[in-house]
Each structure stands twice: as structure tokens, then as C-alpha cells.
Amino acid sequence: MTTPVHIGFIPLVDAAALIVAVDKGFAAAEGLDVTLVREVSWSNVRDKLNIGMFDAAHLLAPVAIASSLGIGHVKMPIAAPFNLGLNGNAITVSPALHAAILAEIDGDPFDPMATALALSRVVATRRKNNAEPLTFGMTFPFSTHNYQLRFWMAAGGVDPDEDVRLVVLPPPYMVDSIAGGQIDAFCVGAPWNSIAVDRGVGHILHFVSDILLRAAEKVLAIRQSWAEKNPLVVAAMVRAASRAAEFIEQPHNRSEVARILAQPERIGVDAEVIQRTLDGRLKILPDGTMRESSRYLLVGREDAARPDRAQAAWLYAQMVRWGQASFSPEALETAKGVFRADLYDAALGLTAKPANGSDAVGAFAGPAFNPDDIAGHLAAFRIGRQKS
Amino acid sequence: MGAESSPKIVIVDESPIRAAILEEGLREAGYTSVAHISEMQSLLSRIYALDPDVILIDLENPSRDVLEQMFQVSRAVRRPIAMFVDQSDSASIQASVDAGVSAYIVDGLKKERLKPILDLCISRFNAFSKLQDELDRAKSALEDRKVIDRAKGILMKLKGLTEDEAYVLLRSTAMREKKKIGEIAQSILTASELLK
Numbered sequence: 001m002t003t004p005v006h007i008g009f010i011p012l013v014d015a016a017a018l019i020v021a022v023d024k025g026f027a028a029a030e031g032l033d034v035t036l037v038r039e040v041s042w043s044n045v046r047d048k049l050n051i052g053m054f055d056a057a058h059l060l061a062p063v064a065i066a067s068s069l070g071i072g073h074v075k076m077p078i079a080a081p082f083n084l085g086l087n088g089n090a091i092t093v094s095p096a097l098h099a100a101i102l103a104e105i106d107g108d109p110f111d112p113m114a115t116a117l118a119l120s121r122v123v124a125t126r127r128k129n130n131a132e133p134l135t136f137g138m139t140f141p142f143s144t145h146n147y148q149l150r151f152w153m154a155a156g157g158v159d160p161d162e163d164v165r166l167v168v169l170p171p172p173y174m175v176d177s178i179a180g181g182q183i184d185a186f187c188v189g190a191p192w193n194s195i196a197v198d199r200g201v202g203h204i205l206h207f208v209s210d211i212l213l214r215a216a217e218k219v220l221a222i223r224q225s226w227a228e229k230n231p232l233v234v235a236a237m238v239r240a241a242s243r244a245a246e247f248i249e250q251p252h253n254r255s256e257v258a259r260i261l262a263q264p265e266r267i268g269v270d271a272e273v274i275q276r277t278l279d280g281r282l283k284i285l286p287d288g289t290m291r292e293s294s295r296y297l298l299v300g301r302e303d304a305a306r307p308d309r310a311q312a313a314w315l316y317a318q319m320v321r322w323g324q325a326s327f328s329p330e331a332l333e334t335a336k337g338v339f340r341a342d343l344y345d346a347a348l349g350l351t352a353k354p355a356n357g358s359d360a361v362g363a364f365a366g367p368a369f370n371p372d373d374i375a376g377h378l379a380a381f382r383i384g385r386q387k388s
Numbered sequence: 389m390g391a392e393s394s395p396k397i398v399i400v401d402e403s404p405i406r407a408a409i410l411e412e413g414l415r416e417a418g419y420t421s422v423a424h425i426s427e428m429q430s431l432l433s434r435i436y437a438l439d440p441d442v443i444l445i446d447l448e449n450p451s452r453d454v455l456e457q458m459f460q461v462s463r464a465v466r467r468p469i470a471m472f473v474d475q476s477d478s479a480s481i482q483a484s485v486d487a488g489v490s491a492y493i494v495d496g497l498k499k500e501r502l503k504p505i506l507d508l509c510i511s512r513f514n515a516f517s518k519l520q521d522e523l524d525r526a527k528s529a530l531e532d533r534k535v536i537d538r539a540k541g542i543l544m545k546l547k548g549l550t551e552d553e554a555y556v557l558l559r560s561t562a563m564r565e566k567k568k569i570g571e572i573a574q575s576i577l578t579a580s581e582l583l584k
Contacts, residue, residue, distance in 0.1 A: 040447075040448060040449065040450040040452075041447075041449070041450050041451075041452040041453045042453050042456075043452045043453050043455075043456055043490075044447055044452065047481075047485060047490070048485065051478065051481055051482055051485060053485065072456070072459055073459075139453065140453055140456065141456055141457055141459070167432070167454075167457070168453050168454050168456065168457040169454065170450030170451060170453055170454070172450060173428070173450065173451075177429075180429075182429060182430065
């Protein structure tokens with residue numbers, strides 16, 4: 001007997017574990033009859049998950065937390081028993097902005113502090129010349145992209161709400177918008193950075209792993225009430241996604257994975273472009289300059305799939321820092337409770353691990369992140385929009 | 389306040405036909421202030437310029453995420469906006485998602501005033517997709533007929549049948565194989581291509 005499950009996803013490379021779980025038969029082997037539904041907006045994914053049209057979804061980790069807290073939208077407690085990906089985004093800038101940053105940079109162009117300080121000088125010059133503020137595209141108010149951009153530029157003294165414009169743009173529109181000059185830069189997941197480079201309209205300035213070593217990006221999101229009623233189905237989903245993640249991380253499977261993801265009803269872009277992301281080997285400049293990072297996108301390796309409460313706490317801290325949420329110890333606990341390592345461990349027959357003592361986030365600026373001391377984290381940064 | 393007489397409604401939809409159907413419906417129902425945005429570039433500034441009380445957007449539109457930014461506390465926001473589809477009316481949410489439309493209401497307009505607008509949207513969106521289905525069906529029926537005609541021609545030539553006999557052969561084969569006549573006809577065309 002098979003259980004029908006409807007799962008919504010956005011066509012991005014970090015939906016790989018779900019897509020491969022279905023298309024390689026790992027889900028079917030767990031007795032799941034999964035229908036993957038491709039969506040066009042995070043709002044749709046969130047709403048269809050909320051009202052039960054989806055049983056589970058590929059969701060921005062911060063949206064899962066925001067939904068559980070009832071900020072920005074209706075309150076819907078979410079359980080996230082599986083991380084679909086850590087990292088995977090990049091910051092791409094227009095050739096003109098890249099040139100301006102390189103002209104101001106004092107140091108290594110891959111050092112985010114050096115680029116952030118250079119950006120602050122570019123911003124100051126533009127202000128002096130009465131030029132329009134720079135515009136940065138990101139994918140959603142509650143997105144890692146938004147927080148990564150803000151964390152990076154604020155470290156260099158750029159106030160993301162005062163000194164530049166941050167605008168939401170759907171990922172498929174990013175490339176056209178940077179080409180058309182409506183935006184000067186963007187932070188988005190794969191494959192859009194590579195497509196901008198291929199079209200000669202963008203230069204990849206940073207992999208987001210330059211900014212944070214580990215950032216929970218997308219989660220497998222399930223309504224908490226549904227997860228409680230269907231524990232066996234949840235466990236089966238986790239196992240199927242886990243087998244898929246293992247499969248994806250085997251380098252010799254990568255070209256097959258890229259072909260699966262490239263299908264028109266899945267992500268629908270060139271397999272070669274997808275493979276670059278999986279391999280963490282990206283063309284960063286139109287002239288063919290390559291950059292490689294073993295941390296570009298983590299799907300399963302380095303324990304990436306196991307939900308980490310400290311990651312949830314960091315995301316919540318960013319919501320507080322930028323005025324999306326006010327701080328309370330209860331809300332912090334709720335946020336941490338979205339990331340369900342217990343469900344992950346139970347599904348895979350693992351014994352619970354003690355919390356990782358070291359810095360779970362690895363940010364390039366500020367002190368090591370302590371998930372129990374949000375106030376300390378926030379006090380370390382000068383720029384912010386905290387509600388009193 | 390203008391909103392008391394007729395709330396200002398903005399339709400965000402890249403389909404001009406559906407937007408027209410919706411706009412017509414709203415006007416017939418007495419909503420005189422209706423604008424349509426079909427261009428997604430600089431969507432927020434267009435919306436701010438129109439300063440609407442209600443925003444309707446189709447769910448196939450990726451720019452729905454752009455609207456979410458309006459809920460954020462930011463200097464750019466002139467008026468706070470809340471989403472209408474709260475948990476108090478789940479039937480209405482379900483119906484609107486099924487129909488493929490979402491509504492946003494600008495703070496200040498009474499929620500009950502949105503209900504008839506949303507109901508109208510749902511019925512017009514459903515009418516549009518019915519129309520679209522019919523159109524698609526008609527198109528594929530036409531395609532089928534072309535394919536069947538060509539298959540009949542091949543059978544007539546190869547087996548020396550009359551047109552009626554060729555059709556009967558197609559139909560009986562389709563019934564035996566539990567397939568549509570169009571599918572059988574298509575496989576005849578494919579086979580004859582291969583055997584050329």
C-alpha cells in the first residue's frame with residue numbers, strides 16, 4: 001500500500017534531495033506515492049502548505065520559522081525534520097558595480113570584509129554625487145538571501161535600509177533585471193547566478209559560504225499538526241530524502257543528478273549549469289574565470305541534512321536584528337523548535353547527539369554565535385532595526 | 389473617504405483576457421475604480437502610485453512574492469497592508485486558491501467589504517479557466533481531426549479502403565485497444581513516417 005503525498009517545490013537546485021527522492025524511486029521504495037508540484041512563488045508554497053493542499057514543501061528555512069511565529073503572515077506551526085540544503089546562494093553584482101568595488105578594495109576580493117568596506121566607499125561616493133542608491137535584489141523578506149546580504153553589507157558599515165535599496169524579486173526575473181539595470185546586484189540560489197555570468201550581465205562576487213560557513217537554506221517543511229498525525233509518513237519522507245542526499249553527494253552520480261534536475265518539469269535549465277552548482281565549481285566571470293568551493297552547496301554531507309537548532313536561532317536573531325520580529329525567550333524557543341533533529345534521528349535510527357559546542361554558523365564578522373545569547377549577538381553589531 | 393463609495397481595486401495579472409473579464413465583472417457589480425497592471429517591472433512603485441485599497445493577483449504570477457515586501461516595516465511603505473485571507477474564513481481561502489487568485493487588502497478597508505469582491509473574483513477566475521479548458525479541448529479536437537484525416541488517407545491508399553471503411557477500421561481498433569481514435573491515428577502516422 002502506498003501513501004499519496006503532495007509536495008510543493010520551487011525550481012531551484014536545492015530542491016535536489018526531493019526531486020531525486022522521487023525520480024530515482026527512493027520515495028516509492030519507502031511506500032510513498034509523491035506528487036511533486038512545481039510552484040512559482042514562495043507565497044504560494046507557504047499558503048498551499050498552510051491550507052493543506054500540500055502535505056510537505058521545499059521551503060525557505062526563515063519562512064518555516066516566520067510561519068511558526070506568526071510574523072509576516074498567519075501563524076502556522078511548522079516542523080522541519082530535514083535540511084534540504086546548507087548555503088548554495090551567491091551574491092552577483094553588475095559588471096559596473098564589480099568594477100567600482102574592485103577600484104575601492106583594499107585586500108582580497110574574496111574576503112567579504114574587504115568587499116563590504118569597499119561597498120561602503122562606493123555607496124559614500126554615490127551619495128556625494130547624488131546618484132540613485134544601489135538596488136539589491138533578493139527573493140523574499142524572510143529569506144537567507146535577505147539576511148546574508150544584510151549581514152555582509154552591514155559589517156562594512158552599509159545600512160541596508162538607509163544606504164541601499166533591498167527589493168524582492170522572483171528568482172527567474174533576477175537576470176533580466178540586472179541586465180536591464182533595474183538592479184545592481186542580487187543574492188539568489190542556483191542556477192540564476194551562473195546564468196547571469198553566462199549572459200555576461202553579472203559577476204559572482206561571493207559565494208554565501210564566504211559570509212557564513214553554514215547557513216540553513218531550505219528545509220523540508222511539514223505542518224506540525226500533520227506531522228503529529230502522520231509520524232510514519234514523516235519518517236518515510238526523511239529516509240527517502242536522506243537516501244537521495246547521499247546519492248547526490250557521490251561525485252560519480254552528479255551528472256545523472258544534473259540530468260534529472262534539468263528535466264523541464266523539474267528545474268528546466270541546462271544540466272551543465274546545474275552540475276556546476278553541485279560540484280561547487282562555478283564560472284564567476286564572463287571571461288571564464290572559475291572558482292571552486294567545497295562549501296558552495298551542502299546537500300547531506302558534513303551532516304548538513306540534520307536540522308540544527310542553533311541555525312534556527314541565528315535566523316530568528318536576524319529577524320530581530322532587522323525589525324521583523326521582537327525578541328522574546330518564548331519566540332526563540334519556538335524558532336529553535338521548528339528544526340526537528342529528533343524526527344530526523346528517529347527516522348534514520350540515529351541516537352540523539354549532544355548540541356554542537358562549536359560555532360554552528362561560522363560568520364565572517366562578529367563573535368562566535370551563541371544560540372542562547374541572542375542579546376549578545378545583537379549587541380555586537382552597530383547597525384540594526386531592533387524594536388524596543 | 390473614497391473607499392466608502394467604491395474601493396480602488398488593482399488587478400495584477402499578466403493575462404490581458406482574464407484581467408478584462410475580471411474588470412468587466414467588477415464594473416458591472418458597481419466597482420468603478422479598477423486598474424490593471426500587466427507589466428511586472430517596478431511592480432511596487434506602480435502599486436504605490438495607484439494607491440489601491442485592494443490588490444488582486446493571480447497565483448501563477450511569481451511577482452506575488454514582491455507584494456509580500458509590502459508587509460515589511462520599511463521606509464518605502466506608505467501604508468501598511470495586511471493579507472485578507474486570514475484563518476477566520478478558511479472556505480474562502482480554499483476557494484480562492486483553487487480558483488488561482490489571491491487578494492490583499494490595504495489597512496483601513498473593512499474586511500467585510502472585500503468578501504463580495506473576492507467572491508466575484510473567484511467566480512470570474514473559474515469562468516476563465518473553464519473557457520480556457522474549452523478552448524484547449526476545441527484545439528485538441530481540431531488537432532485530432534487533422535490527424536485522423538491523415539491516417540484515414542494512409543489507410544485508404546495502403547489497403548484500398550473507402551473513407552468510411554478506413555474510419556470504421558480506426559474506430560474498431562481504438563475500441564479493441566481501449567485507446568482514443570486520435571491516438572491510433574497518431575501511431576499510424578508515426579509508423580508510416582518510420583516506414584517511409
